[in-house]
Amino acid sequence: MFHFIDTHFAPVVNINRPAKIFDFTMGYDPEYISRFSLGIGRYNEKRKHMYVSNLYKDGRDVHMGVDFWMPAGSDVFSFWDGNILLFQDNANFRDYGPTIITEHVINQEPIYALFGHLSRNSLKGLSEGQLIKKGDKIAEIGTENENGGWVPHLHFQISIRKPTIADMPGVVADKDLNEALRIYPDPGLVLGKLY
DSSP states (O other), rough: OOOOOOOOOOOOOOOOOEEEEEOOOOOOOOHHHOOSSSSEOTTTTTTTTTOSSGGGGTTOOOOOEEEEEOOTEEEEEEEEEEEEEEEEOSSSSOEEEEEEEEEEEETTTEEEEEEEEEEEGGTTTOOOOEEEEEOEEEEEBTTTTTSSSSSSEEEEEEEESSOOOSOOOOOOOOGHHHHHHHOOOOOOHOOOOOO
């Protein structure tokens, strides 16, 4: 397991105002979410009745990332030096939309980060292997029309397993949860305490 003692990461988004900590255990209410200029969605939260498209017909509903619900166009930053590993537009309904995966080495251990629900412009000019520095702007949050049909937000997730495509399961089924918690550790390791 990763131990990042005395490691100071850059924030992945600018949080310069109080954030609403959302509880999605009873479902997804776009109108309610939209009342807040900044909201945070929790890691390892069982989100009943939220994932209703065909992508989730296998019963996946436990969240493996942290969400930052904020306006489309908000800047997204690299938390550490690394490189662009993979990117693509996961353009299915209720999918990630434009997605970037970055690769980092921290305390001699590789770690991978997924940034989902981005703008399509965020993918322009990228190349696999492109170097990024801690604090670099790497993307912007996308609109509902390009981010899979969600209220604008960033899904941020980390992994100890190197992905082969620009995707990670953002939610998992109960039967897979123990293994998923090992592969996709709490993003709070790099984000710090948010809730």
